[in-house]
Amino acid sequence: MLRDRCGKGFANMAETPRFYLTTAIDYPNSRPHIGTAFEKIGADVQARYRRMEGYEVHFLMGNDENTIKVARRAAELGQDPKAYCDDMARQFQDVWRALEISYDDFIQTSEPRHHEGCRKFIQKVYDNGYIYKGTYEGWYCEGCEAFKTETEVAEAGGVCPNHRVPPVRRSEPCYYFALSRFQDRLLKFYEANPDFIQPESRRNEVLAFVESGLQDVNITRTGQTWGIRVPFDEQFTIYVWFDALLNYITAIGYGSDEERFQKWWPADIHFIGKDITRFHCALWPAMLFAAGLEPPRRVFGHGFVYNRGRKVSKSDQDKKKGDVSEPTDPMEIIDRFGGEAFRYYFMRECPFPGDGDYTWDRFKEVFNADLANNLGNLYSRVVRLIAQNYGGHLEQTAGREPGVIYTDVDTETTVEQVQAHIEACQYNQALEKIWRQILDPANQYADRREPWKLVKTDREAAKGVLFDLVEQLRAAAILLKPFLPRTAETIYRSFNFKQPWEEVRHEDVWVHPGQVDDLRLLAPLVDNKVKPLFPRMT
RNA sequence: CGCGGCGUGGAGCAGUGGUAGCUCGCCAGGCUCAUAACCUGGAGGUCGCAGGUUCAAAUCCUGCCGCCGCAACCA
Numbered sequence: 001m002l003r004d005r006c007g008k009g010f011a012n013m014a015e016t017p018r019f020y021l022t023t024a025i026d027y028p029n030s031r032p033h034i035g036t037a038f039e040k041i042g043a044d045v046q047a048r049y050r051r052m053e054g055y056e057v058h059f060l061m062g063n064d065e066n067t068i069k070v071a072r073r074a075a076e077l078g079q080d081p082k083a084y085c086d087d088m089a090r091q092f093q094d095v096w097r098a099l100e101i102s103y104d105d106f107i108q109t110s111e112p113r114h115h116e117g118c119r120k121f122i123q124k125v126y127d128n129g130y131i132y133k134g135t136y137e138g139w140y141c142e143g144c145e146a147f148k149t150e151t152e153v154a155e156a157g158g159v160c161p162n163h164r165v166p167p168v169r170r171s172e173p174c175y176y177f178a179l180s181r182f183q184d185r186l187l188k189f190y191e192a193n194p195d196f197i198q199p200e201s202r203r204n205e206v207l208a209f210v211e212s213g214l215q216d217v218n219i220t221r222t223g224q225t226w227g228i229r230v231p232f233d234e235q236f237t238i239y240v241w242f243d244a245l246l247n248y249i250t251a252i253g254y255g256s257d258e259e260r261f262q263k264w265w266p267a268d269i270h271f272i273g274k275d276i277t278r279f280h281c282a283l284w285p286a287m288l289f290a291a292g293l294e295p296p297r298r299v300f301g302h303g304f305v306y307n308r309g310r311k312v313s314k315s316d317q318d319k320k321k322g323d324v325s326e327p328t329d330p331m332e333i334i335d336r337f338g339g340e341a342f343r344y345y346f347m348r349e350c351p352f353p354g355d356g357d358y359t360w361d362r363f364k365e366v367f368n369a370d371l372a373n374n375l376g377n378l379y380s381r382v383v384r385l386i387a388q389n390y391g392g393h394l395e396q397t398a399g400r401e402p403g404v405i406y407t408d409v410d411t412e413t414t415v416e417q418v419q420a421h422i423e424a425c426q427y428n429q430a431l432e433k434i435w436r437q438i439l440d441p442a443n444q445y446a447d448r449r450e451p452w453k454l455v456k457t458d459r460e461a462a463k464g465v466l467f468d469l470v471e472q473l474r475a476a477a478i479l480l481k482p483f484l485p486r487t488a489e490t491i492y493r494s495f496n497f498k499q500p501w502e503e504v505r506h507e508d509v510w511v512h513p514g515q516v517d518d519l520r521l522l523a524p525l526v527d528n529k530v531k532p533l534f535p536r537m538t
Numbered sequence: 539c540g541c542g543g544c545g546u547g548g549a550g551c552a553g554u555g556g557u558a559g560c561u562c563g564c565c566a567g568g569c570u571c572a573u574a575a576c577c578u579g580g581a582g583g584u585c586g587c588a589g590g591u592u593c594a595a596a597u598c599c600u601g602c603c604g605c606c607g608c609a610a611c612c613a
Binding site (some may be wrong): 008024025026027029033035036037039040063064066067071108152201202204205208209212215217220239240241244271272273274275278279282283287301303304336349351354357359361362366367369370372373374376377378379380382383384385388389428429432435436444446447448450451452453455468518528529532533534535536 | 541542543544549550551552556560561562569570571572573574575576577578590591606607608609610611612613
């Protein structure tokens with residue numbers, strides 16, 4: 001029985017809801033690693049899912065360039081900082097494109113649009129009375145030309161961790177942002193918006209942090225030539241966090257295109273690493289309050305990906321470059337096995353809200369078990385059976401309703417579970433549902449009905465079995481669209497399904513748009529076989 | 539008492555009160571359409587340790603041990 005397609009969607013299809021999501025902007029000091037890629041993939045799945053479900057999506061990514069380290073690194077290379085940033089931005093985007101990250105905009109914080117927006121924002125906060133002049137005192141390293149935190153110095157044994165020389169006590173004028181004045185308002189905001197910080201463990205952390213008392217923060221630096229000038233006192237530059245967070249609004253027109261800004265702000269979700277939760281959940285809303293703007297709707301602090309249980313450090317990655325036994329550079333992995341396998345591994349194996357682990361052995365294991373043997377093989381065997389026995393044309397299947405493959409859970413429920421998991425960013429659980437409740441039953445059904453035998457005694461019955469199996473592939477393709485965009489499309493376009501690929505929604509899985517024409521195989525064949533989706537790794 | 543996470547059959551994980559589940563590996567069988575892939579069955583766990591709550595705990599509480607991450611410019 002067909003359901004009202006609008007029933008579960010939007011009451012008024014003319015009103016397209018919008019969805020604005022962002023990822024953290026990255027430091028361009030070194031190339032992306034598997035951890036940064038993890039975040040972008042998780043955000044991309046969400047973006048693709050929302051687009052499928054009818055939202056008008058704006059997906060922002062970018063690089064954080066106004067740092068002392070960038071200026072220093074460029075100087076080391078004898079490059080202009082801007083040229084260095086542009087080159088790194090290009091390299092980052094090469095990786096993101098290889099991973100099929102479907103971002104709509106990529107902001108570099110060295111761009112004029114960001115500088116202008118930042119200056120307007122800080123001026124606004126200043127005018128509103130939340131910025132005041134004071135002095136900052138701390139441990140200053142002459143070599144770094146920067147202040148070191150107490151703990152940094154203490155851990156290194158009383159010296160600068162980089163230069164191994166004792167820092168000097170130094171105080172200098174600076175501007176403070178009155179963060180402490182927002183403590184009560186933040187706590188009220190958290191209380192009124194329990195879903196603001198996810199997952200729960202991050203929320204508890206922020207609550208405890210804010211309740212323990214907030215201190216005003218120094219938001220300026222002196223003596224820098226690279227960075228954004230403070231508009232009301234040009235000898236200062238803006239401290240990186242006060243500058244970086246603003247990318248989320250300068251990219252959508254804050255200070256330059258009010259209409260565009262109004263359309264997209266507030267963001268529906270900021271995807272960030274769990275280490276920067278405090279900045280996004282305390283400092284950032286406070287900054288927005290200070291400027292008279294709305295806070296974002298949701299901040300999701302995802303977990304980390306480790307390599308053999310250890311943190312992926314940038315130096316390790318450089319050291320390991322060229323080590324073929326265990327590649328950790330995303331590009332190296334992608335070059336060998338493709339972006340789809342990369343996406344699958346991290347989404348299936350690493351729970352997004354928590355931590356995950358990456359090892360090369362595990363990567364191969366997951367690749368072979370799930371992608372090659374299960375999904376890929378199911379596709380191959382079904383295509384082959386139809387091609388070999390029916391010449392790629394299942395006659396008189398036009399208008400036929402697919403039969404029911406026995407499963408513990410009905411398809412509609414599976415779809416709802418997958419959707420709920422994606423919306424909660426529990427991507428690994430969504431994928432598990434697809435494998436256990438769609439693909440496994442399909443392989444089992446094939447074995448139980450043995451269409452390769454059945455075709456010899458009852459061509460009609462065998463045809464029905466294959467028709468049902470194709471239905472499972474159609475369901476899998478739709479459900480996998482946000483996760484494996486290319487593979488899902490390949491599977492879907494292997495048949496003449498009614499619904500155009502660009503328009504499929506999760507609902508279509510169980511609504512069964514039905515076949516208008518007889519089911520036909522469209523996949524390119526060689527000897528009645530298709531090219532394997534994921535050739536098994538040895 | 540800085541904050542947080544983890545400890546479940548050989549390996550990796552899921553499982554927030556009611557007969558312990560998944561993937562890989564292993565053993566035995568079946569099948570042969572398929573990427574030596576697929577299917578069925580089996581062996582293998584006192585769920586870190588010690589207490590407590592409960593008719594009932596991997597699951598809640600207390601303490602302890604071990605590993606890991608963060609600690610206001612490393613996702």
